[in-house]
Amino acid sequence: MHDGMPLSPRAVVDAGLCIGCGACAAYPGSGEVDMELDRYGLYKPAGSAAWLSTPSAEFSRLCPFSPAASSEEELASSRFPQALHDDPLLGRYEALYVGHVEEGRYRQDGSSGGLATWLATELLRVREVDRVVHVVETREPEGTLFRYTISDDESDVRSGAKSRYYPVELSGVLRRIRAEPGRYAVVGIPCMVKTVQLVCQRDEIVRERVRYCIGLVCGHMKSTRFTESFARQSDVKRDAICGVDYRVKRPERPASWYRVGFRLRGGGERQRDWWHMLEGDWGAGFFQSPACDFCDDVMAELADACVGDAWQEPYSSDGRGTNIAVVRSRRIMKLLQDAAEAGRISLTGVDSKFAVSTQAAAFRHRREGLAYRLKKFPPPLALKKRVADISSLSPRRRAIYRLRRHISRWSHRVFCFSQLAHLGFVYVVWARTAASLYAGVTYSRGAPGKIADRIFRGTRA
Template identity: 50%
Template sequence: MTGLAKRGRAPTEPKEIIASGLCIGCGGCTTLQPSAQMVWDKDGHLKPAAPEPWPPSDAFARLCPFSPAAADEDEIAARLYPSAPQNDAMIGRYRGAYVGHVSEGDFRMGGSSGGMVSWVAAELLRRGLVDGVAHVTPRRRSEGDGRLFGYRISRSEAELSEGAKSRYYPVELSEVLREIEAVPGRYAIVGIPCFIKAVNLIRRENPIIAERVAFTIGLFCGHMKSARMVDSFALQLGAEPEAVAAIDYRLKNPDRPANWYTAQLTLEDGSTRQQDWWHLVDGDWGSGFFMNSACNFCDDVVSETADIAMGDAWVEPYSSDGKGTNVVITRSTLMLEIVQQGIAEGRLQLQKVDHEFIRQTQAAGFRQRREGLAYRLARARLPVQPRKRVQPSRQIPKRRKMIYRMRQAISRGSHRAFRLARALHWPAVYIRWGQAALSAYHGLAYSRGRVGKLVDRLIDPKAMGTD
């Protein structure tokens, strides 16, 4: 790490975090307020709300994952895994790192990647180490408040299989945390880095959660999208957003490279519509369409506080393997033993790798969360200033500054343009804005031809193609 950003004033209730754009919508704070619920905001993000004032408490500042008063990932991991033999500045403390896939059953083909997340969760159930696993599964829009996905607790392998595959959609933990408090047992929780951090912070404040949450299974994360991404896909495929009953973000095809994403919408009438991501105006993940603003201030790519963490192997030859490949980081002793036994029994096809390999597979994410975060921290003027493990800095190439500023502009602008398009009942307003924004982003920020050279001369007459 390059140092610690200055610790800001501690928030006393969720509205301060929300006003600062730092609420990721995890729902952890609802453990402090029984009447609180997570509700949609105008841009399709989930935020906490309660019919009565939140009780004054320092606990909120300690358990919100983006609060400057909360323990950071280094502090949490040091307490959880003090004897882990490896400690890398990017991927944290760990005992073993691997690349490969599940060879047992249909775990690999049933998931978006190599099947490791579902396999580990199922293995915990098979061994009797947990009574249930909290993970994300599909819902029908007609149920509840119209969410397409949500957390639930599965208590069998059959139930677990319903939660396979990646979900780029807002979800929250309030319901399953309340169920864990109400129903004795041992549980595992699957989540993205900030959600796993929130669970660990809640464990420090809530003895019941601490006793019953026995394992955490982490996912690598680029950033979170709002529900508007599904709505946008629907409009571009000629369907009304309200008609979408289900979405598969990454339709698996063994004959195509794993990084060639294809989205499939299932409508209420049973029909389906498909499109490759690169044909959608917001299909370029890294450009930041519909990104949650809190993700601009995250510095954890690989779930540094999870007992085991998995992601996609975005390097060749793995990224071209349409069957899917995982990179795996084990942090706890038991998770290392489970993985090693799976390898020895031939149920897992994994090879050992080092932290440099893991870094390469997530290189773009680490640039965004280290170099980019340093620049965003230097520019941020928020009511609650986040405290991160990265020192604020403007000392980066001007072209990179342009990239990070354009990503933030696209994140904000995509929500505004989409709101306008829906208000006017004119989808082309958003689609044309998105096409223009993406063209500018690629042309100005990444061009290496004549346009790129011109941009370099304009932003820095002494630079010649600096990236």
């Protein structure tokens, strides 16, 4: 609700706060509502004009970015009331670990240490759940490249390993959970986990069936155009793509040296390092969903366990991949500890300071950057978010946040225009210029960096 008044789906979309989760489309009573990709390659609800424009108290409490929906802190206090720790950045938790999977090919086949996929399959193996909700490749020559599916076989869950920098939505699997009895585990980024918990809050059937959520650390969601642009720069057409590996693993290289690989329908693969791509700097925010600018959850605070990359030495230099794991459920902690004692996985306990340091850039953008964005670019709907004090924020840091916002917004528009006008070079020139300016202000690189150093008197970001 906004100022005590219910919100409509259109109000959330127009405010730039729709993440495209699909909860509104799947909720009973929504009618014939689907989730469709908009012109920018991001999911939005598609229903009748009356449904889109009608305010609803039920919708207002279900949408994860609605001001009327329960916050992460409120939901977490209900889910994990007896948690040993409550950290302002990490949320409630029982234990913190860095580690990786020793058995099988989980580590080799995963983007990082393999713990997320291993945990999902372990829940199946010990019969804690009957099915796992996770993201897989579609392998279709047209349409989307990835989607949510439901698997009841360990090998099918393992086939869904790897990071997917691509939009997905939950409406189809939420309908199936409601229609098909069983015990489910859901794997997803923070906003998707929150969506599931908000649905559970209001739907007794789903609440009874969803037993676990496995969270994935998230920087932000990309649109489909991110992958399309990578493919173009790799000279690969959409109908030739059989699969995408956004992080081809090479043990001899640091884990942070990303390399994308396109598996081709006629056989073979085409690979290219991210640093050769126009959008290769993740922090610049190319093709980011606008809603991500107003998210304050990095570590999936509502998941039973959250897994991500341990971006801190000595782990970030280990090309084999290492996970940071935030464990909130005591049952999950027991599974992990038993497996570690048996030598099936490797775990090392860490403190909260170290855990936060592995995602330092994400926390800075979601707390300090969020405070700046709420002040300078407030959305039409009043949001209550956890933010940092920015009273002493440097002019250079402010410039970085403005550049990120500019890039995230205009990358969608310029790419769309270049497609409609059949002028691909327009986007290339714009993106190269934007990336150069961002690198100059942020890292003092090149001629833009020298100018930025003079403007900001040599201070670094």
